[in-house]
Amino acid sequence: MSFIINFIRAVLDAMLELFSFGRKGISNKLPIFVKTNTGKQISLNLDPEWNISNVKRLVAPSLGISPDEVKIIFAGKELEDCTRISECDLGTQSVLHAVKSRSRSEIETKSKKCLETLFDDENVGDVPSKPLSSTLVDLQLKGEERRDSESNIKAKAHFFVHCPECKKLCRGKLRVRCNICKGGCFTVHRDPECWDDVLVPKKIQGHCESKEIACMSDEENGLPFAEFYFKCAEHGSGGEKDYAAPLTLIKMNLKKVPCLACGDISDPVLVFPCVAGHTSCLDCFKLYCISRLQERQFISHREFGYTLACPVNCENSFIQEIHHFKLLEKDYYDRYQQFGAEEFVLQSGGVLCPQPNCGMGILVDENCNRVHCQNGCNFVFCKICKQGYHIGDCLPESAISNNMSVSEFSVNPSRVAGARWDEASKIAIQVTTKPCPKCRTATERAGGCMHMACTRAGCNFEWCWICQTEWTRDCMAAHWFG
């Protein structure tokens, strides 16, 4: 009797094992797409242990050619037969490109190549090679560092991106496409060696096989350029339009540099673009941004946008890629965007609508002092004193509050219900603040001396609280401290 029970149990166990094994097999598979230049798209489940020759065998029938004639192109490289799938930095739903090789000689070199696995520098673009992810040297290291660390860094190149889908800092992956047709079936002539190779357009040429007729450029040799872009490596590929902004200042802390602010050694870190390469952990970077943002001390840079420099005040250390500020929490990032937009309007000679809760940016005619908040609250105001519009000279400050309610009533009757509250805060602002004589930013003096420095970054005008004009030695002598 027990023999029969044991037998049944053994059979059951074996079945269970089979079942779980089968499941394991399936979960290991990597679903990807293969695109051909004839417009076909094949979806495949790849085993990471397979190599490229397996893929060729699977793809060849749908192209109607023999497996030796198939070329597999991915991320700017033609992949060689003996490369394993797991080496290729493929994610779920990544797209491989399959095309027919152009000539017989090419096929011969290819098969020879796989045996030798030598690196032929003269002809990199045309012969199959290792995938970009494994040949690429770490762009964050400079020439010397690379040589020093080659032995201990076997890991892949590291990129960080801000992923709009994951809404956070993610590991990134580098991808390549043709700058003319934007197709991904593109092989580069050389690997990028520095950030400039990747970020500055038209640095590296290559061959495009995305279409049946190769793309041609206006260059002497007629070859198109590689266009590099980044994707998030932490979610499945969302197709060819799924980009992420590279955060070039964020690096792996291979040198174990302590944070300039908290002194902790963390990984990854942000390295400011100054000569000294001052390094900050990401928490302290956020703290730095928030404290500067609250004091409105970001700078509106003509080329880079609304940005910050190294906190140690190094020269030429502005952060060029403003996507780094996306690391801030949403509320702060929203404020960053609002301040940035306001600063842009002010620097282009525009004004901000002075009505509470409006603040609409308005670009104005240089010779006209009458400003109409057309797309906002409809308030009509004077460009100089920021009060309701008037004819003739601006009124002195004290007279304005009496005049205000009348002009407001006539301007926008629908606002009257809310006017009292706004009026109350307006009076409070008028009593406790004075406008910067240069940019009219309302400034509160909370103790201290009469020497004011405008708190708006980019203005920084030094003025006298009493005279309400530029600070002079006379002010210092007469009423420095009131």
Place this chain on the structure above:
Amino acid sequence: MSCPAERRLRKELLELLTNPMPGIYIDEEKVAKNINEWIVTIEGAEKTIYEGETFQLQFSFNEKYPFDSPTVLFIGKIPVHSHIYSNGHICLSILTDDWTPALSVGAVCLSIRSMLSSATKKERPPDDMIYTRTCSKNPKKTKWFFHDDTV
């Protein structure tokens, strides 16, 4: 987890206690009670006009430290010096305009000690009377003019 300012201050404290700087002593008991308030004793350097005298500096840190500078002033006996007001306020650019997060408590103490050491005459700043009568309690609220970088 403690905030970055506290972590940084703990590191600075540990560093100053393990590698003390000559003539600079930290009141450990006071710091142990509140990491954001430090009392540091500074000895006048040898062969200077302050030799044999000791002074106390009070450091206050906010949660934005080290991106925001500490508030530093002399308490108790105030050294007579042309950049130090009789209420303890110090006219030193690294405490306001030129502060950077790369500076530290140790660096500030060293600067103040060398500022004392380089003086040749014991005198108050020329505007001491008017300043101390009208200024804010917080020295960071004063917009300083740094006329003289040599002293």
